[in-house]
Amino acid sequence: MLSSPPGTVLCKPVGSPRKFLAAFVIITLFVWLFLIAFFGIVLAAIPVLVMVALFVLVSKNSLLAMMRWNQPTLEISSTSYAIGSTPTIVYSRKSKRVVDIVSCSVECLLVCEERVTYTQGTDTTSVARRVYESETVSPGQGTAEGLVAVIELDISANRGSPSFKLRNNEVRWFLTVSASGPLLPRDSHTFPIEVAPVLDVRHRAGLQDT
Amino acid sequence: MTVGLELDDLVCQLGDRFTGRLTRHADADGVLGDSPARSIQLVLRMYTEGRGDTDRRDVTNQNFDLEAHGGLNAAFSLLVPETSPVSYDGTLMRVMYEIEARVDLKFARDEKSAHQVLVIPVGGLGVYDRPHPLPLYPS
Numbered sequence: 406m407l408s409s410p411p412g413t414v415l416c417k418p419v420g421s422p423r424k425f426l427a428a429f430v431i432i433t434l435f436v437w438l439f440l441i442a443f444f445g446i447v448l449a450a451i452p453v454l455v456m457v458a459l460f461v462l463v464s465k466n467s468l469l470a471m472m473r474w475n476q477p478t479l480e481i482s483s484t485s486y487a488i489g490s491t492p493t494i495v496y497s498r499k500s501k502r503v504v505d506i507v508s509c510s511v512e513c514l515l516v517c518e519e520r521v522t523y524t525q526g527t528d529t530t531s532v533a534r535r536v537y538e539s540e541t542v543s544p545g546q547g548t549a550e551g552l553v554a555v556i557e558l559d560i561s562a563n564r565g566s567p568s569f570k571l572r573n574n575e576v577r578w579f580l581t582v583s584a585s586g587p588l589l590p591r592d593s594h595t596f597p598i599e600v601a602p603v604l605d606v607r608h609r610a611g612l613q614d615t
Numbered sequence: 616m617t618v619g620l621e622l623d624d625l626v627c628q629l630g631d632r633f634t635g636r637l638t639r640h641a642d643a644d645g646v647l648g649d650s651p652a653r654s655i656q657l658v659l660r661m662y663t664e665g666r667g668d669t670d671r672r673d674v675t676n677q678n679f680d681l682e683a684h685g686g687l688n689a690a691f692s693l694l695v696p697e698t699s700p701v702s703y704d705g706t707l708m709r710v711m712y713e714i715e716a717r718v719d720l721k722f723a724r725d726e727k728s729a730h731q732v733l734v735i736p737v738g739g740l741g742v743y744d745r746p747h748p749l750p751l752y753p754s
Contacts (some may be wrong), residue, residue: 602700604742
């Protein structure tokens, strides 16, 4: 059971590698059975082995991380963030075995993205464009269970919009976080966050100089 | 007879109200009670422009019944819900707001009058003078 300090929630990344792996295994099995019907077991195994090799090659980092590390969590505010604010979040990741982390850094990319959907004839197309990016690198600390890093975000008051979702138009904010250092996995994870249509106190009229 | 829509302010924070006055002159000399105008519907509407398909939503509305001679002079107050998006001028889309007054006319095309307005984030008064994004402060 995950627990977090009052006023915060523990957020899990979107897109689980386990589900991705399970989907790949199921699709590969279906392809193999289909090919067996035409080419026999031995010949059908060749394209399947090629598929598996390509999969391992592409998702090597995620597979290695999945074997040695648990999914990371992000301790974020239980309420939405104000535009123009600079909140602090806590990134943590537990290891499945004892790892001595001497030094590491955690890179965090904060993104505001516009996403629109349009229809031309019978085709529906989605287009996304990043309108704001802010990258921060924070030092991480090794703990008995894994690693922890405190990250300060910079939610722009000047670019992007507060989060909203309409039928065909959407603005969303998310964080892409990855850790780097010896013995650390090289995968990255995406965490959605909500930005409220509230201007941070520091940016309000008459308070800019304080 | 056109409908008159006077707004106290073209800018409103989320959670606040657009206020103003709605007027319509009486038909003919104002004595006859056979005006084809029956009511005025005032709508705060949000819509999008840009590359994506249009999203359009009536955020708040208010109805005014007209006098028998078709005249009206009334104050209005339209709430902007806190859950609405703010006015936004982005790269792929724009989020726009307008207040439209529509006169319901018997057996005729409805009269319309509309004003573009700006919905800004909470705490943005005096800082936001155009749709988000906010202009950068001069260095």
